[in-house]
Each structure stands twice: as structure tokens, then as C-alpha cells.
Amino acid sequence: MGRLLKAHGLKGAIKLEIYTDSPEQRFTPGAEIKLQVPEESSWFGKTIIVKELRMYNSSPVLFIEGIESREDAxxxxxxxxxxxxxxxxxxxxxxxxxxxxxxxxxxxxxSIEVGFIDRVEHKPAQDLLAITTENGEVLLPFLKIFVPKVDVDSGIVEITPPGGLFEQLESPANED
Structure with missing residues (x-):
């Protein structure tokens, strides 16, 4: 859902890098969140409870129950x-x-299989689909115009990429 970046102020607030598309749903007061930290951390295996999520200068800042000082944060x-x-x-x-x-x-x-989705990259302008093909990786903007159909149940994605992004595929009619 996100990553804690740095302490904000003196009262235990922490700047947050958000990975979820629905922070208002995920970071509601009382929400319990698991932590991924090194095993040496005193927080290993623990969870946190959201007290509040606020925006300061367009940056998300998280307040956590029990974290009351900059040192705690x-x-x-x-x-x-x-x-x-x-x-x-x-x-x-x-x-x-x-x-x-x-x-x-x-x-x-x-209608020709060109590869598979390896991962989704979240960028400020838009998300990108990292597609592994026979010739390497291609990053395709995840926009409706380029990705008109996603069928999770069937396990397929249909794409209509802009010219030059993928190598030209030979049509079945041109095969000997």
C-alpha cells in the first residue's frame, strides 16, 4: 500500500509514499496495517493502527497510534x-x-500472442505494463486506447499499441 519515508514534525507524523489507488479507503482511522521491515527491527512481525492520514503541501502524512514523537517515527x-x-x-x-x-x-x-505481463510500473503520468516478449521487454502505457480489453478470468490482455512500440508482426496470410 505504501512506504514510510521520513519523520514529519515533532509529534510522530511520517511522510508516506502511497502505492494504492484508494488511499482514502486503505488509510482510514483504525485500519490495521502489516509492516515489512528487516528482522533486526523492533517492529518486525508487528502491525500499526492508522490514527489519521493528512495532506501537507500535497504530500501524504500518516499519523499512527502509539507513535507520539519524532524519535518514535x-x-x-x-x-x-x-x-x-x-x-x-x-x-x-x-x-x-x-x-x-x-x-x-x-x-x-x-489475435497473435506477443508475450506476457511481467509487472506493472506505477509512474506519475500513468501506469505502464512491462510486457516480456521474445525480443525483450516493452513498456506499454496502461491506457484504454492501447489496452482495450483485460480479461483476468481468461488470462488475456488485448493490446493496440502505437506504431513503433512493438516490432511488426507478420500476419498469418503472409506465411508460406
């Missing part, structure tokens, strides 16, 4: 925030998927 810096989620659960928004649901799907262009 600094013990959580670089922690990754995780939640348990059923693998078959879909996001609430239509036409939205979790990364793990897209990873591994076969990618088709003009």
Missing part, C-alpha cells in the same frame, strides 16, 4: 506497508485491477 522509516487481500478480490472501481491480477496474463495483438 524514525524507527519506522523505510517500512513497507502491506494488507492481506483475497487474491480474487477486485478493486471497487470498474475497469481497475490489482497488480497481482495482471501479472502473468498473456498479451495478444491482432
Amino acid at each position: 524514525e524507527g519506522l522509516i523505510r517500512a513497507i506497508l502491506l494488507i492481506d487481500q483475497p487474491l480474487d478480490e477486485l478493486p471497487q472501481e470498474p475497469e481497475a485491477w490489482f497488480d497481482h491480477q495482471l501479472t502473468g496474463l498473456k498479451v495478444f495483438r491482432d
Whole structure:
């Protein structure tokens, strides 16, 4: 869901890098969140409870129950925030998927399989699908115009990439 970046102020707040598309749903007061930290950390194997998520100068800042000072907050810096989620659960928004649901799907262009989705990269402008092909990796903007169909149940994604992004595929009619 996110990563804790650095202490903010003196009262235990922590700047947050958000990975989820629905922070208002995930970081509600009382939400319990798992931590991914090194085994040596005193926080290893523990969870945190969200007190509040606020925006300061367009940056998300997380307040956590029991973290009341800058020193307490600094013990959580670089922690990754995780939640348990059923693998078959879909996001609430239509036409939205979790990364793990897209990873591994076969990618088709003009009814020809061109590769599979290796991962989703989240960039400021838009998300990118990292597609592994015979000729290496291609990053395709995850936009409806380029990815008109995602069928998680069938395990396929249909793409219509812009010219030059993928090598030209020979059509079946041109084969000897």
C-alpha cells in the first residue's frame, strides 16, 4: 500500500509514499496495517493502527497510534506497508485491477500472442505494463486506447499499441 519515508514534525507524523489507488479507503482511522521491515527491527512481525492520514503541501502524512514523537517515527522509516487481500478480490472501481491480477496474463495483438505481463510500473503520468516478449521487454502505457480489453478470468490482455512500440508482426496470410 505504501512506504514510510521520513519523520514529519515533532509529534510522530511520517511522510508516506502511497502505492494504492484508494488511499482514502486503505488509510482510514483504525485500519490495521502489516509492516515489512528487516528482522533486526523492533517492529518486525508487528502491525500499526492508522490514527489519521493528512495532506501537507500535497504530500501524504500518516499519523499512527502509539507513535507520539519524532524519535518514535524514525524507527519506522523505510517500512513497507502491506494488507492481506483475497487474491480474487477486485478493486471497487470498474475497469481497475490489482497488480497481482495482471501479472502473468498473456498479451495478444491482432489475435497473435506477443508475450506476457511481467509487472506493472506505477509512474506519475500513468501506469505502464512491462510486457516480456521474445525480443525483450516493452513498456506499454496502461491506457484504454492501447489496452482495450483485460480479461483476468481468461488470462488475456488485448493490446493496440502505437506504431513503433512493438516490432511488426507478420500476419498469418503472409506465411508460406
